Amino acid sequence: MSDAKLEAVLARLYTDAAFREAFLAHPADTARAAGLQARDVDELARIDREGLELAARSYAHKRSSKTRTAPATALPSSAFGRWWAALRGLW
Amino acid sequence: MAVEADSRDRFGIGYRPELLAGILANLDRLDIVEAVADDFLDHGMHLRALRTLAGQVPLTLHGVSLGLAGACPVEAKRLEAFARWVDFVRPESWTEHLAFVRAGGIEIGHLAAPPRRPATVESAARNVARAARVIGAMPCLENVATLIDPPCSTMSETQWVGDVLRATGAPLLLDLHNLHANAHNFAFDARTYLESLPLHTARYVHIAGGRRVSLGNTGRVRIIDDHLHEAPAAVFELLAVVAERTSQSLTVILERDGKYPDFRVLLDELDRARTAVAVGRGRRVPTSRGVAA
Numbered sequence: 001m002s003d004a005k006l007e008a009v010l011a012r013l014y015t016d017a018a019f020r021e022a023f024l025a026h027p028a029d030t031a032r033a034a035g036l037q038a039r040d041v042d043e044l045a046r047i048d049r050e051g052l053e054l055a056a057r058s059y060a061h062k063r064s065s066k067t068r069t070a071p072a073t074a075l076p077s078s079a080f081g082r083w084w085a086a087l088r089g090l091w
Numbered sequence: 092m093a094v095e096a097d098s099r100d101r102f103g104i105g106y107r108p109e110l111l112a113g114i115l116a117n118l119d120r121l122d123i124v125e126a127v128a129d130d131f132l133d134h135g136m137h138l139r140a141l142r143t144l145a146g147q148v149p150l151t152l153h154g155v156s157l158g159l160a161g162a163c164p165v166e167a168k169r170l171e172a173f174a175r176w177v178d179f180v181r182p183e184s185w186t187e188h189l190a191f192v193r194a195g196g197i198e199i200g201h202l203a204a205p206p207r208r209p210a211t212v213e214s215a216a217r218n219v220a221r222a223a224r225v226i227g228a229m230p231c232l233e234n235v236a237t238l239i240d241p242p243c244s245t246m247s248e249t250q251w252v253g254d255v256l257r258a259t260g261a262p263l264l265l266d267l268h269n270l271h272a273n274a275h276n277f278a279f280d281a282r283t284y285l286e287s288l289p290l291h292t293a294r295y296v297h298i299a300g301g302r303r304v305s306l307g308n309t310g311r312v313r314i315i316d317d318h319l320h321e322a323p324a325a326v327f328e329l330l331a332v333v334a335e336r337t338s339q340s341l342t343v344i345l346e347r348d349g350k351y352p353d354f355r356v357l358l359d360e361l362d363r364a365r366t367a368v369a370v371g372r373g374r375r376v377p378t379s380r381g382v383a384a
Contacts (some may be wrong), residue, residue, distance in 0.1 A: 003210045005164035006243055010206075015197055043243040045374025049274075050306045051239030054313060055203075058238055063200035 002037050009034045009044070014059050020050060023050060099340030100368050102361045105153070106144065113354030118148055120358055125344045126197070128152040128185070132176050141180045151295070151344075152177060154187035154230070159222060160205045160215040161191035170225040177226055186231040186264045186295060187213065187222070188253060194209035204237035207244035207251035216258035221260075231262045233292050236301075236316035237268035240277050248273065249287035251355060256292050263289070267329045268296035268322060268346075272314040277285055281329055290337050296329060298322045299346040311382060327367040334371025341368065 002023065009031065012019045023030040027045040103123035106114060114124060122177045126141050144150055154173060157165050175187060190202035223229045234252050246254070254264055265288070274281035300320035303312045322345070336339065341363045345357060 003206065003208075003214065004194065007162050007195070008208060009192055010203065010242065011191075011197040011199050012198050014203060040243050047242050050309070050311070051237075051313070054304065054306070054315075055238040058315060059200045059203075063198075066200065071325040088295050 002040065005035055006040050006044075009036060013047075014056050015063075017056070020052070020056060024052075100334075100365075100372075101149075101340070101342040102344075102364055103111050103148075103342065104345045104357060104361065105237060106141075107351075108271065109350065110138075110347070110357075111355065113357070114144075115147070117354065117358060120162055120361070121148060123149045123151065123183075123342055123344065124240065125151045125186075125346075126180075128154050128173060128176055132172075137185075138176060138179050145180050145291075147293050150180065150182045151342075152180060152182045152184070152185040154185060155202070157190055157218075157222065158190065158192040159187050159232070160189045160211060160216045161194060161218065162205070162211060165218050165222060170222055171265050173222075174226045177228070182319045184231060184294075185226065185228060185257065186233060187361050188233045188235050189237045189252060191247065196306055204239075204241040207246040207248060209246070209254075212246075212251065212254045212258055215255045219255075219259040219261055229259070229261050231264040233264040233266050233297065234255065234269050236272045238313060238315065241358075246278050247287075249284050253287065253289055260366065261292075262294040263292045264295040265290075265293045265296065265333065266299070267275065267302060267326045267333070267380065268299040268316055271318045271325050272301055278311045281325070282332060285329070285332055285336065290333065293337055294339070294342065294344045296333060296341055297346055298326050298328065298343060298360075300311070300326075318346045319350045321356075322363075325365055328371045330364060330367040331371035331374075334368040335374045336371075338375075343368065346373065 013023060025049065028041050031041040031044045103121050103125065104110065104114065106124045106126040114121060124144060126144070131357045132138055132141070136188035142302065157169055157173065159165060188202050191205050192199055192202060205215075208332065219230065219232065219314070232255065234248070244251075270281050274284065299316065299318045300317045301318070302320055303314055303316050305312055320353060330343065345360055347357060
């Protein structure tokens with residue numbers, strides 16, 4: 001469970017600019033508030049800050065590229081498209 | 092003395108729609124094609140195109156979004172979709188990355204290296220075993236590039252990758268540009284890394300290129316594995332080392348995801364790969380029981 005929680009915090013750090021900013025200002029407090037164990041709080045406080053910023057930019061670029069290069073057959077993000085995607089998800 | 096790659100070694104390229112004409116026009120120079128398996132495959136047109144391609148040339152499906160190395164179980168619907176694609180396309184194999192791609196309800200958008208520690212070896216092994224059951228075949232597992240040294244790790248990358256391979260019994264898809272980038276970014280020696288890996292499990296090898304980015308005004312540089320550039324010389328040197336240190340046949344695949352040059356340029360890159368493998372094979376020392384490195 002602690003590894004799942006840690007990965008969830010990493011996912012937020014990689015994708016959520018406001019959370020990342022709060023974390024970089026107060027790493028231990030933010031990690032503790034996110035429910036991480038003391039061992040991981042200490043480790044995360046020593047995070048590679050340059051790598052974190054670079055990785056976050058790279059992930060943001062990948063996400064926007066995926067949106068731009070979605071295949072022509074993909075459904076538009078209309079209400080119908082969302083309904084159809086939800087239906088397919090259930091199936 | 093002329094050097095030749097082992098006749099069992101194969102060389103191919105990653106399929107992208109922009110490369111289809113070049114691939115079809117040069118099937119005599121390609122032993123295999125690798126196709127990325129992502130959500131868009133569920134649109135029938137793409138699946139049918141891949142099945143047609145698989146009838147022309149050996150094809151492997153390359154997963155990018157299962158997140159096999161995540162701490163949480165892979166969603167059943169993702170595994171079932173992948174199994175449908177495999178059933179329909181009938182590739183010779185499937186591959187995935189040793190990465191997590193989502194956690195806590197957040198889609199990261201790309202491959203993230205998990206914290207390298209014993210607990211994530213165990214969760215990766217559980218995910219791989221379940222995926223193999225649902226899809227009907229064991230995947231080849233790929234080492235990933237990362238721009239951040241995974242926080243909260245207690246193991247080295249080689250130790251972690253090696254332990255996952257041993258725990259799963261899965262073969263290795265060794266990405267040499269990922270290795271080259273990580274070695275540069277985190278100051279370790281790529282050749283020493285290769286010595287520590289169970290290279291006898293390597294079945295596929297990826298080659299690709301990337302770019303160097305400066306870290307502000309620090310003077311430090313990191314390498315991004317963007318697949319938009321020619322593979323650097325260091326990657327071909329590592330390929331020769333792998334060919335020297337392995338006795339099994341290797342399948343080398345060139346990855347290119349954009350800024351596509353003329354297809355002849357990509358074929359030339361594959362020829363460089365053939366030469367590198369031949370050089371490595373040529374360094375092996377003949378013994379009475381075969382050939383040893």
